[in-house]
Amino acid sequence: MAQAVLEFRDVLKRYGDYTAVDRVSFALAPGEFFTLLGPSGCGKTTTLRLAAGLEEPDDGEIVLSGNPIAAPRRGILVPPDKRRMGMVFQSYAIWPHMTVFENVAFPLRVRGESAGALKKKVLDALELVGLGGFEARGATSLSGGQQQRVALARALSYTPAVLLLDEPLSNLDAKLREQMRFELRALQRRLNLTVLYVTHDQSEAMTLSDRIAVMRQGKIEQLGNPVDIYERPATAFVGDFLGRTVVLDGALKKTGDRLFLEFAGGERLSVGENHNGKFADGEAIRIVCRPEDVRILAAGPVAPTEITARVNEVAYLGDHLEYTVGACGRSIIVVAGKHERYPAGAEIRLAFDPARLTLLHIES
Amino acid sequence: MTTIAVPAAPRIKISRFRFGEYGALLFFAVVMGLPVVFLLISSFNISPPSKEAVYGLDNWVRAFSDPGTLGALWMSFLLSLTYLIPGMTLSIAIAWLIARTDMTGRGLVEFLCWFAYFVPDFPLVLAWILLLDPNFGFLNTAAKAMPFVDGPVFNPYSFWGIVWVHLSTGGVWFKVMLLTPIFRRVGATLEEAARVAGANYFTVLRRVSLPVIMPAILAVAALSFIRGLESFNTELLLGTPVGIYVYATRIYDYTRHEPAAYGEATALGSVFLVVLAILAYFYQRRLKGKKFTVVTGQGYSTLRIKLGRWRYVALAACLGYIAVMMFLPLGFLMLGSVMRRYGFFHLREPFSLIHWQNLFGDPIFFIALKNSLVIAAITAVAAVALYSTVGYLLVSRKVKIAPALEMLTWMPWVVPGILMSLGLLWMFLATPLRSVLYGSVWGIALALVIKESPVCTQAFKAAFLQLGPDLEEAARVSGASWTYMYRKVLAPLVAPIAVTVGFISFGNALTSISTPVLLYSPQSRPLAILLMEYSFSGEVERAAALGLLITAMVSAMMLVGRKFVRPLTGNL
Numbered sequence: 001m002a003q004a005v006l007e008f009r010d011v012l013k014r015y016g017d018y019t020a021v022d023r024v025s026f027a028l029a030p031g032e033f034f035t036l037l038g039p040s041g042c043g044k045t046t047t048l049r050l051a052a053g054l055e056e057p058d059d060g061e062i063v064l065s066g067n068p069i070a071a072p073r074r075g076i077l078v079p080p081d082k083r084r085m086g087m088v089f090q091s092y093a094i095w096p097h098m099t100v101f102e103n104v105a106f107p108l109r110v111r112g113e114s115a116g117a118l119k120k121k122v123l124d125a126l127e128l129v130g131l132g133g134f135e136a137r138g139a140t141s142l143s144g145g146q147q148q149r150v151a152l153a154r155a156l157s158y159t160p161a162v163l164l165l166d167e168p169l170s171n172l173d174a175k176l177r178e179q180m181r182f183e184l185r186a187l188q189r190r191l192n193l194t195v196l197y198v199t200h201d202q203s204e205a206m207t208l209s210d211r212i213a214v215m216r217q218g219k220i221e222q223l224g225n226p227v228d229i230y231e232r233p234a235t236a237f238v239g240d241f242l243g244r245t246v247v248l249d250g251a252l253k254k255t256g257d258r259l260f261l262e263f264a265g266g267e268r269l270s271v272g273e274n275h276n277g278k279f280a281d282g283e284a285i286r287i288v289c290r291p292e293d294v295r296i297l298a299a300g301p302v303a304p305t306e307i308t309a310r311v312n313e314v315a316y317l318g319d320h321l322e323y324t325v326g327a328c329g330r331s332i333i334v335v336a337g338k339h340e341r342y343p344a345g346a347e348i349r350l351a352f353d354p355a356r357l358t359l360l361h362i363e364s
Numbered sequence: 365m366t367t368i369a370v371p372a373a374p375r376i377k378i379s380r381f382r383f384g385e386y387g388a389l390l391f392f393a394v395v396m397g398l399p400v401v402f403l404l405i406s407s408f409n410i411s412p413p414s415k416e417a418v419y420g421l422d423n424w425v426r427a428f429s430d431p432g433t434l435g436a437l438w439m440s441f442l443l444s445l446t447y448l449i450p451g452m453t454l455s456i457a458i459a460w461l462i463a464r465t466d467m468t469g470r471g472l473v474e475f476l477c478w479f480a481y482f483v484p485d486f487p488l489v490l491a492w493i494l495l496l497d498p499n500f501g502f503l504n505t506a507a508k509a510m511p512f513v514d515g516p517v518f519n520p521y522s523f524w525g526i527v528w529v530h531l532s533t534g535g536v537w538f539k540v541m542l543l544t545p546i547f548r549r550v551g552a553t554l555e556e557a558a559r560v561a562g563a564n565y566f567t568v569l570r571r572v573s574l575p576v577i578m579p580a581i582l583a584v585a586a587l588s589f590i591r592g593l594e595s596f597n598t599e600l601l602l603g604t605p606v607g608i609y610v611y612a613t614r615i616y617d618y619t620r621h622e623p624a625a626y627g628e629a630t631a632l633g634s635v636f637l638v639v640l641a642i643l644a645y646f647y648q649r650r651l652k653g654k655k656f657t658v659v660t661g662q663g664y665s666t667l668r669i670k671l672g673r674w675r676y677v678a679l680a681a682c683l684g685y686i687a688v689m690m691f692l693p694l695g696f697l698m699l700g701s702v703m704r705r706y707g708f709f710h711l712r713e714p715f716s717l718i719h720w721q722n723l724f725g726d727p728i729f730f731i732a733l734k735n736s737l738v739i740a741a742i743t744a745v746a747a748v749a750l751y752s753t754v755g756y757l758l759v760s761r762k763v764k765i766a767p768a769l770e771m772l773t774w775m776p777w778v779v780p781g782i783l784m785s786l787g788l789l790w791m792f793l794a795t796p797l798r799s800v801l802y803g804s805v806w807g808i809a810l811a812l813v814i815k816e817s818p819v820c821t822q823a824f825k826a827a828f829l830q831l832g833p834d835l836e837e838a839a840r841v842s843g844a845s846w847t848y849m850y851r852k853v854l855a856p857l858v859a860p861i862a863v864t865v866g867f868i869s870f871g872n873a874l875t876s877i878s879t880p881v882l883l884y885s886p887q888s889r890p891l892a893i894l895l896m897e898y899s900f901s902g903e904v905e906r907a908a909a910l911g912l913l914i915t916a917m918v919s920a921m922m923l924v925g926r927k928f929v930r931p932l933t934g935n936l
Contacts, residue, residue, distance in 0.1 A: 079840070079846075080840040080841045081843045081844055087837075089838055093834035095839075095857075097856045106839065107843050110842060
């Protein structure tokens, strides 16, 4: 990997007794779209603000292209205006007393750009976000989506080292959000921008990011590409946060190379062979998988990768059906296509794919 | 774009911001706290100022053994409480009519109250003397002409006279300006929910609206009561001649003794501070946090009660009150200034401009005018510069000492002008500041700036709160230094508030008497003090002319600036 554009090394931020960012480390490669994903209060926005220089870290180092920009132990703190960042705020922060042109021109004026180059760059940036011809408009007369584009143009009018985006799509309506998401990704690819993106919306994170860091209580819970994180969540929290999950608890039983999960009722489920060594015989284990990876079969002989279940409720959702089923003493939700139907009360089998199961130690 | 050169990191001490912050706190502690400390210390100093200090309890003993001292304190409370009751009742009624009914001409009534709010009180007191004086008051003269009446009917130099005049000056207009926005802000949704639930208008008023705004009304009452305690002008003109002293006039009286009894004055001031501290403590405990959280419905209320034909009656009542309490005295002030000898209508040429000519012919007048303008200009500029900074510091999330700073800025609400001046006077005398500040326009301006602290700070604080941190941070991340950001983003956005603060500080500086009364010298005498001196020397006609002139100056300024100047009431 080429030198990281932005790197966090063990960064710590406290507010009094509360630790907002707890020794977080990650690095952004050039041209990477990196997302901090997590519920509100998990420290993702604070992390972004640390990168922007709007908060001072209490410990650790933040490094921009090899140069430390915040390192409290060495007494280094580069103020936000010297960091060459571009930032889009959740509220857009469009200056109401300036026109669209003046808003976008601001970062260039600060840098003493000559009048001719400034005008060209501003118009280019506005063209880029699809706001050509809006330059003379008052900033406050724009719609939410247009303000969002102005904020983006302002962040891009000069060439920022890193583009920081703080939930930029959360104030838009659903349709516009989808469109802006697509445009944002295309723009990032075209300009090869390095982006640090903050969101609590997992589908936004999945579709936009090269890599995702899922945060919880100030810590990075898992860092990886979207497929990894969705398919192989490192913790139950990550699995749950990224979508609906099927969760079953039991005790691990080893029979030669093969591993089984034994449930309270004595039923067994084969969970594959690849977890040797990580788990001990008899240990309490939780399995996590996605509802769409569980198949529903009519009652019949039970294979090792299957368990029996009973349909409690059926919900018709148009393009698919959602079954609430009771299995191994738990109520779980699985989905199925609309062509195979089972009424409430029906006995069924649930077939698992051992390759798509995640085994976790049960946190005591 | 893959490799980006970032200039070598400038090394910045992280604590730089902290330093500025503690600097601001220290400055305020000195400016606000030191006069009080000096006041307390000097109350134990039994030798006159500028002599070597000798400490003892003599001042306190003398202050308390003088029955007039505690009597003056008691009188302050009694007066403030007495006119608070009709004042609150009237202003609640007027504010309710303006904000919650379809009274005809409610916009006009609101404008007139706004105007009356800015009319300085000293000229009005003077006008009431012209109307009610037992010897030459017009209403008494007129009454005497009626059958079965001999001797004066009205006497303004009395307890009830003082109460009456207060209802014409600070007692009502100020509260209307505070209460109207509160009434307006009662969330429409709260009331609509009650209506839909089946309550009629009066049930809504009784069960929802009133309970919701009660804490705000109590807060206004408490603030008005404490403000009433510092009242000086009315009591000076109407109480002193007949021996009714409130503590502010008593302090003034002590300083006028020959030789000046500064010891007793500072002891009395200190007692009052203790009483105020107790009051402020209870006020905070009872009302803190309740003031605004309650009035948070969404949207302005559109639910107005329909008064039917009473809408004209209500208008007539409001206009009648404003006419009698504001325009009648202002009219007689004008009349007084153009009569050769006030009250003597039977003279061959009763009307003349001689007093205006005398006023403009008096060299002292021009010195005072210049002093006033200089003082007011310094006050306005300094108030805007200082309190915008303080407001910014209070809002900035980075400031750790914000609560302490904010408490200091509230102090002038409870420390009356004359006490603040007394403390400052001692501070000027006892420190090297003496040569610059003692008896100079700078010293007076400093006192006035301090006095403006609560309202101005809160106004700027509200403005910065409303802006939020994002606009500022967006500029910083865009590459603007703090100063560039302040110039291009914050300053233009808070400009309307800055103009308002400037105008109001200027106006208050022009009309204040109790704050400069202990600090001026013949060289730095402002117009308001000159007006006081004219009134005492029995030149009522010339005083009327000057009072009218000051009133006209302030009113003209407020009307010109009406676009910007709103009373800073939403923030109190």
